[in-house]
Amino acid sequence: MAEGVFTAAAPVRLAPKLRRVFDSDLWWSFRRSPVTVAAAVMALVIIGGAVFAPWIAPHDPWDPASVSLLDASNPPAWLEGGSWTFPLGTDNQGRDVLSAILYGSRLSLFVGSAAVLLALLIGVTLGLLAGWCGGLTDTIIMRIADVKLSFPAILLALLIDGVVRGMLPRDAQSEIASYVLITAIALSFWVQYARTVRASTLVERNKEYIQAARVIGVSPAKIILGHLLPNVIGPVLVIATINLALAILTEATLSFLGVGLPPTQPSLGTLIRNGNDYLFSGDWWISIFPGVVLAVLILSVNLLGDWLRDALNPKLR
């Protein structure tokens, strides 16, 4: 591909580290796939909007002082009755839909990535333990994983959420809702990581470099963290990318079902749920715009994850 050669040769003036990035196979396969580039751009736009929401959002939708009921249910700017003050229209309480989406994707992305990180932490730790210790530890961890696997993640997340609701007083729930949600999603996604890490640990632990480290008396903790972990973490990180889309989706679904984030701190899912009530009165923009952003976000992350999996898979080269 001419394009790929060009990018590999062009950035001569860049710092050596950057040059290494641009010369790599990964960058080349990235440039070769226009769909992936498009997905990356879309993901970056949404993530950028989410991160910089407090600075770029035209309004602060959660500041009661700046919201007026007089502006309620304005259509998007290009329709009759819309104005450019509220580019994507307003909801039933006069909040700017665009700003709500920017703040909402911030929460969605936060909960999604935190859940994946926590799942990664739990899964990798248990996988390393199961693979390294073997015996009873292995059996117990893997049996739990089997039982967990026979239930769909969404059901488990719902259940954990419901249990926490039962245990906590109602007024405490909305404050810690996002943490409950993160834990619920993480607990329903860790098995995949644990299984992958365990499988590679079983292979790696008999290799010579581990044996050598043992012989010279390196402590088990140091072997596991310093030698084993870097060699088993690769595939898991790819799964994590793909699971990020799934985690965001789960969060949105739970919020849509009304058991996720409360209306006082709405994620994209909560926004869609709120707007759903006004669908029949013709105010489609309240739920459809957050829905489109959610769908585009998940699609781009999915595409990026698929590309990463294929690009790092030596069998496909």
Next chain:
Amino acid sequence: MIAFLVQRLFQAVLVMLTVALIAFALFNYVGDPISSMVGQDTSVADRERLRHELGLDDSFIVQFVRFVGRAARGDFGLSYQQQRPVGQIILEKMPATLELSFMAAALALVIGVPMGIYTGLHRDTWLSQLLLALSLVGVSLPTFLIGILLILVFAVVLGWLPSFGRGNVVHFGWWSSGLVTLDGVRAIIMPAVTLSLFQMTLIMRLVRAEMFEVLRTDYIKFARARGLTSRAVNFGHALKNTLVPVITIAGLQLGSIIAFAIITETVFQWPGMGLMFIQAVSFADIPVMAAYLVLVGFFFVVINFVVDLLYHVVDPRLRVDRERAVLG
């Protein structure tokens, strides 16, 4: 075969007991069942008497055995929210969910398998590419969003289909069916399509990938060399051999369909078990949650068991291997 059956049955019972244990722990340790049953002004002595009458002061094991015994007879106590037996509530809601799930599963198979065969046989036609691109979008669109879009288009804008409920239902004993009235059939279209889309794309991609694999094998080449018609090769030889993984996944997906019905039922206000569960979660109605958990666990175990059996019926190699292993 019998050894295999017994082993699988034993496993199934073990899983059910685990699920029951979790449900039981939920029931007993989340909140105090007594205080959710009685009013504020009940005296401590009365509470203790009630506790004793309900057997809540017995040991953990005794209570658990009693819970399992009752659950086996479909007795899960009273719903905190509705003050009616949970078994009765579930029995009312079950037909709605099962009808919806089976319709969705049937749709997914009837449309997904042919699409998979087509895209598997004709790799590079524009229709294949289109179907593949659509399937990717189908996987990325959240279920509830698909439902909302369908409602917006077909109920709000076009006004062709009802947007919520089951329509008119006819009762056959305890079973209520919406499939025998025109109204009920119209009502089930959108929920069933919404619920089936994800599984449909999954089955299509699976059949396609399996077709690729099988078409590359030697016996297909030989079948072609023998001069069999491409129809006989594609359907008689190739398709038959793709069915084992398809049966497995389709079977296992039936379980997820029942679970995902929660979302679809919420979007379309479909009066099934999923909607009941969501309401139970937001009210922390533990008996209903526990019963739903046990029931869905039961469905999953039964489905896994049947899929395992089907495996043996469809794939003779497994039978032979197994018998050899047992004999040897």
